[in-house]
Amino acid sequence: MAPVDTPRTTIPGAATGPADAPRRVRERRGGADLLFRALARGGGVVVLCVMLLVGGFLLYRAQDALGVAGWSFLTTQEWDPDAGAGRFGIAAVLTGTVLIAMVAIVVAVPLATGAALYISEYAPRRIRQTLISLVDLMAAVPSVVYGLWGFFLLQDNVLGLSNWITTYFGWIPIFDVKDSDPRDPLSTMTVYTSSTFVAGLVVGMMITPIVCSIMREVFSQAPPGEREGAYALGATKWGMIRAVVLPFGRGGMIGGTMLGLGRALGETIAIVMIISPVFKIQPHILENGASSVAALIALRYGDSTEAGISALFAAGLALFVMTLIVNFLASMIIARSRSGAASEV
Amino acid sequence: MSPKHPVDVPTGTPTDAPADSAVRVARARSGGGGSTILPVRREQPDAVEVRRVTATVRRTDVFAAVGATVAALSVTTLLYTQLAPFDGVLGFVVLGYLAFLGFYGLLVSLDEDGPAVRDRLVGAVVHSLGFLVLAVLALVVLYTFAEGWRPLTHLNFLTEDMSVTGPLEPLTQGGALHAIVGTLQQIGLALLFTVPLAMICAVFLSEIPGRLSRLVRTIAEAMTALPSIVAGLFVYATVILALGYRHSSFATSLAISVMMLPIIIRAADVVIRLVPGSLREAALALGASQWRTVWHVVLPTARSGLTTAVILGTARGIGETSPVLLTAGGATSVNLNPFDGWNNSLPLVTYALTRSPEESFIVRGFGTAATLMVLVLLLFVLARLVGGRGPGQLSRRQLRRRARESARDVTRYARRAGPPPAVRAVGPAPAVRSAGPPPAPRPGTAGADRHGVPAVSPPEKENRDG
Missing domain, CATH: 1.10.3720.10 (MetI-like)
Structure with a gap:
């Protein structure tokens, strides 16, 4: 296009001459730009190094214990690293961690789904933003505060529920409690304290806001056109939710749940405050005594010898690998889902 | 289905909204000259579809909810105090809630058919789950403050440490x-x-x-x-x-x-x-x-x-x-x-x-x-x-600042374009513009051009600060 003399922007018409060959785009960067790029890249590399250092160090320190214990590390229940191979392993603590996380998920998912549906579909528009902020605030409450609440308030009130469950559902193995006798009115309630169930309840409350905020986000992204289409076909609100919102948000629901699971697996201090640790597989979730990897590390780091620290690192590594797998699966499911493309997870 | 509140809905059907509105809102700056067409700024250019409020509450809905609540409370109280050997707050709440759902479903089913009854029941459950989550949050926060306000009333809690304070000392000594x-x-x-x-x-x-x-x-x-x-x-x-x-x-x-x-x-x-x-x-x-x-x-x-x-x-x-x-x-x-x-x-x-x-x-x-x-x-x-604002959304103060800045720009442009013969090449002064023969533009083409050319290749840059 030739330069125009008159001070006017002209709009190019259809091309008449020979077709434009694609030109090579050259980027010439000045000094400041080069410096900026070097700085940014350097920051990225530093972060990468820190992260790899943590991971690598975890692996390196865990090596000794894993070398000593071998496969027995995964199958041994007791924890006595100084006694040598076959005397320490994560069978009990890993099972305990997973059980607590499962209880937490069972509690958190219905709560979070309901709350997310309420905020995105039912709540009046005026208070919606406030509700979102409140849920975010709930996610920011420190875990030690949840622990206090669980230990001093929730535990006493939930013993009756534990008693009721074991009385009527004790025939299901996980709800069985060894020393309880529902027909004995003088029986003590202490067999139900410090159990997997109570710890799982508290952790469930902690992860509810995390799961809820992801679900709310994907629900609110459900396309309005499809919503109104469902209404136009005569659907009720619940019919619309079931036909449009829930299928649209399914990936986000699964991903959010798994993200919450990752948090539940790594939770430490609230669990330490509630459980009384045992080093055997405890499948009775209502019974006193539970265990978790994170609690094990928090309780045993101080009096550990060189071998003990290495064994703790091995346990930490196992926990990290587990949360890592769960988190990756979560982000993969969210990213692949129809709603997940734009959600910030 | 009629929207309760009128909402800002872009005119035109959703499918042709972007192209149509771009063309429609475009207007030529000066009457007949062939020239750049400036689109009118819209508040949110990306908002294509807006969710409309479709909720309605009828009087019978309120009656059903209130009636079911009263009935559930009465029945549960009767069960707990007169008929059954039950005790415990948790049991009362759970039983009362189940009774409420039952009565509510029954009352709604007097007027409505199956899908509507299910809809109301799910609505009730979702509302209660939402409130339950909020109640847990309130409980956690309030419980902490209810148990912990006493030490906070003593100023020494914020000015002293625990080095000389034992378990028997009163709260007036030692702090955090x-x-x-x-x-x-x-x-x-x-x-x-x-x-x-x-x-x-x-x-x-x-x-x-x-x-x-x-x-x-x-x-x-x-x-x-x-x-x-x-x-x-x-x-x-x-x-x-x-x-x-x-x-x-x-x-x-x-x-x-x-x-x-x-x-x-x-x-x-x-x-x-x-x-x-x-x-x-x-x-x-x-x-x-x-x-x-x-x-x-x-x-x-x-x-x-x-x-x-x-x-x-x-x-x-x-x-x-x-x-x-x-x-x-x-x-x-x-x-x-x-x-x-x-x-x-x-x-x-x-x-x-x-x-x-x-x-x-x-x-x-x-x-x-x-x-x-x-x-x-x-x-x-x-x-x-x-925070809490998306990129590009400005606070009120930022909006004011932006308005001030653009007002300053306008006066600056006006000053520079002021004496028409002196600065000829800068502004699109109408006097100069009408000189040449207009190349007969059509607004439609201009709009299509603006949107038809994708911005793919990185623009060639020249460094001002190299």
């Missing part, structure tokens, strides 16, 4: 100053380490895409899965056991940094990626270098979100107990030196005090927990005040 000082040291140092690094790394991830940044993003995402206790164990084993450094706030801040870094990076990366590409391209097209684009366009646009990311990361870091447990030691007196000697923090002192069997210590523990909650609440309110 050591924990507050320790917390501030740790979070301050951790912010000093993480914020610059996280910002640079987030800019790197979004502005210099490539294989390296993909790798860094993957690793950073993986590290958000790192349990905080493992971060604490890492610092404990490296800094304290291997390097022989003593327990200190510095070691704790390292552990908290390892934990916070991936969280902030991830949040900041998301925020920066939300900055519209058109803004970046506009800056580059104006000849700005990449560095200037990032500094003057990308970061200011994302500022609110970035601040929120940092503040929420801080709230996470400030409440972490387990890394502090492993790396700070737990002092009972104020330690002003963050680089040496045992220290304490609010969550750790809460944990330690409430583990003790002494009643007075437990009360103090609740006091420190309440202090911690106050800190977190403050951070949270701060985050809401500065």
